[in-house]
């Protein structure tokens with residue numbers, strides 16, 4: 001039983017006060033110290049999260065020297081400790097000095113137990129949040145692929161697959177919704193291949209008007225068409241020796257698909273208006289957020305191209321299906337935007353973390369990145385709150401769902417939240433949600449949620 005109670009160290013030389021405090025703080029595992037030396041011994045052996053420290057300790061009970069020395073030494077030993085400094089010498093300067101030295105808070109004697117209880121409670125709370133933030137920040141270090149942050153099994157598998165296929169010359173198609181990291185993975189794949197010192201050239205087929213796309217891809221000779229004032233090398237050719245990334249490949253118009261197919265089969269291109277065939281050696285990686293099978297069925301995308309492009313397909317899970325990743329990414333982005341904006345936002349409040357883990361993230365990592373950027377700019381104090389994140393679900397999004405969908409979404413969200421909070425522990429998650437283990441298993445099976 002004692003292990004579940006958090007440890008509070010009370011450094012106080014007045015025995016009467018010690019007794020009074022003992023009655024007031026039954027919720028905690030209490031340790032008492034009368035001197036600096038005893039206090040340090042307790043900190044070494046018990047690592048209390050929170051310490052209340054009287055500044056007037058023997059041999060200087062009427063001054064503050066021992067108290068300040070203790071403050072300094074405790075923080076040196078255990079910098080994360082929350083120290084609440086108490087003093088009977090109600091001097092403002094002592095309070096300021098203590099805070100400047102790293103104390104968490106300051107209060108003046110005589111002790112008001114209720115007030116102190118509140119301060120202590122908040123200190124424990126803050127300690128826990130800071131620990132959680134630190135843990136998350138540390139786990140960022142084990143990134144499975146350069147630049148890619150995840151600790152979710154399904155995404156780790158994607159990274160492993162990228163690693164495995166990278167050294168081959170197989171064409172790879174990345175399937176995933178907007179903002180899931182398609183381009184990031186394409187670049188990682190290139191970086192792991194033997195072609196890494198050659199160019200990585202990307203073209204977004206959806207962003208370029210149809211009339212220009214052919215020339216962008218294949219290049220043109222001078223005078224090939226009105227406005228072709230000089231010879232231009234196409235993107236495919238400029239990737240010579242490297243990797244060519246065809247982004248949003250589902251948006252290539254049919255007419256161009258024929259020309260692309262020829263290149264994919266014969267590995268030669270002809271510039272528009274040109275006569276000679278130019279051999280091009282490139283590794284092809286493509287990506288799309290569209291359902292290509294549907295496009296093929298409706299005749300919008302050629303099946304033969306699909307098979308050339310997708311010797312290997314890799315499906316990238318949406319962020320909402322990557323257990324624990326939203327919070328992990330949020331911390332990483334927070335660090336980055338702190339640095340970039342010279343801000344010192346410390347982390348997320350518990351309600352913000354809950355909001356992050358339960359939000360469906362239709363725009364995936366890109367959307368999360370934007371929200372955190374905004375939050376770091378908007379955060380009024382040291383912590384990003386749920387309000388700073390502005391994650392309200394839009395009214396129209398609410399309306400398109402019928403009741404069954406709403407319930408299912410709520411179920412799924414609760415399950416993912418529970419899994420995130422318990423780091424994927426099924427029994428604990430079931431307990432959190434108030435269902436039995438078998439029921440929980442049925443649910444994750446029904447919703448196809450990976451643990």
Ligand SMILES: Nc1ncnc2c1ncn2[C@@H]1O[C@H](COP(=O)(O)OP(=O)(O)OP(=O)(O)O)[C@@H](O)[C@H]1O
Pocket residue numbers: 147148149150176177178179180181182183184185289329365366369
């Ligand atoms: N796992 C991840 N770890 C860290 N950053 C990521 C991760 N996934 C995506 N990002 C970042 O999120 C943003 C979107 O990623 P990216 O552009 O690769 O996605 P995309 O699928 O190509 O998106 P779009 O559909 O918008 O083209 C980028 O800033 C990228 O760096």
Ligand SMILES: [Mg+2]
Pocket residue numbers: 182183247
């Ligand atoms: Mg992209």
